[in-house]
Amino acid sequence: MADREQARKEKEIIVMGLSLSYAIGVGLFAAIRYFNHEYVVATLDVVLAAFGLYVFVYVLKTRSTKFPGLAIAIISVIGTIATIALKGAEQVYWAYPSVALVFYLLPTRQALLIWGVTATIILIQLIDLPSIKLISIAMTILITSFFCHLFSSTMNDQHNRLRHIANQDVLTQVKNRRAFNHDAAMLERSPDFVTAILFDLDNFKQVNDTYGHATGDQVLKDVTLLVNQFVTGNEHLYRIGGDEFAILCQGKDFDHAYQLANTIHQEFSQSTINQEHNITLSLAVAQKEMDESINEWLNRLDSALYKAKKSGRNQIVKAIRY
Incomplete structure (x- = not known):
């Protein structure tokens, strides 16, 4: 029982830490953009930061992590797409922390699906960029996605292997x-x-x-x-x-x-x-x-x-x- 509670607590800390970091980071950008009179994007950042804070409080109170992990990943990619739509191609840098967040929080197949759709939408948004710049962005997103996927798959495989070992009697294999x-x-x-x-x-x-x-x-x-x-x-x-x-x-x-x-x-x-x-x-x-x-x-x-x-x-x- 103690091992189960400890493992659950560790997962809670991960989701809470990521959601709070996301809320603080995006919140700081919201303040900067309000200061620069970029009110529309700043308002979007406030909404995203508030949602990140909500996820933090939700996990803190309920100790549930399945829905919050998916929610913070989805809100992150939606925020990235919306920011690019409002501010232009220079906001593509938000795609890189988003892909890491998606693959870190979600099961590998789910992460591949969500990020595959997201990356496609982002590249469509940037279709009017000069070819060399578009190719550079596409390649860096692809390479980053590949390494995030590789890390996620390896981590999940190791986790499943360790869980199997931890739950199996070595002698009798039950x-x-x-x-x-x-x-x-x-x-x-x-x-x-x-x-x-x-x-x-x-x-x-x-x-x-x-x-x-x-x-x-x-x-x-x-x-x-x-x-x-x-x-x-x-x-x-x-x-x-x-x-x-x-x-x-x-x-x-x-x-x-x-x-x-x-x-x-x-x-x-x-x-x-x-x-x-x-x-x-x-x-x-x-x-x-x-x-x-x-x-x-x-x-x-x-x-x-x-x-x-x-x-x-x-x-x-x-x-x-x-």
């Missing part, structure tokens, strides 16, 4: 505890059924003590492969840590989750894992109630698993809310 906490939190206000199965391996420590950790690691991989055969649709398997696993079932009610737990329990009891190492499963099943927080739900689930372990193991416990 999602890890961090991913579980994130996905569970995303279901906090879901109107659909949300259920979960929490389970761990009985007597797993004996495997490590008797055969070594290499064998223990292979058992965990085999467990993952077996359980994943029965996980479908909006169901995801996670390794919470050690020999403890969880399955999140979105849009599935308690009966479905309990039946899934029962299937896994029966199949595991007949598996070679059980026969070779005398390992069994203890499982707990719980459906989240609408008026129940994520923490309350998961604590109820954890308590039920503890009960299963203390009551003889190798069983399924229903985590009923009383």
Whole structure:
């Protein structure tokens, strides 16, 4: 949960910083233009600066970044086009910070679409310039756009790769505890059924003590492969840590989750894992109630698993809310 909040906070800071910088920068130009009696363009700058300030305040209060990022990018390119239309070709320099802003704030494909349309409009506006000057502007915009796109694509690829690594268990190649906490939190206000199965391996420590950790690691991989055969649709398997696993079932009610737990329990009891190492499963099943927080739900689930372990193991416990 802390990692998720920190990542979200960093994105907020980026959007807030860019929108505030945009508001201050354009606001300064508005003051200069009013001083020079360029009232029409100055008024446009005031509107753009005010919008940048609005985005800053919006993100500060709502902590939402998806709409504000798109909004500040669009208002930036609209401002560039409008300024060129009002003041002429010398205002083309505003295109360069705009292209950086667009590619920095938006997903690569969205940025390509918006900036492609914007660059085309700008070049049409400058069509009456001498050929050599128009070509120079077109080439510099093209080169700047290429490098911004390259930077954006590389940054997004690295971000996606790091996010995948951060959310995946290295040993079993399923999602890890961090991913579980994130996905569970995303279901906090879901109107659909949300259920979960929490389970761990009985007597797993004996495997490590008797055969070594290499064998223990292979058992965990085999467990993952077996359980994943029965996980479908909006169901995801996670390794919470050690020999403890969880399955999140979105849009599935308690009966479905309990039946899934029962299937896994029966199949595991007949598996070679059980026969070779005398390992069994203890499982707990719980459906989240609408008026129940994520923490309350998961604590109820954890308590039920503890009960299963203390009551003889190798069983399924229903985590009923009383």
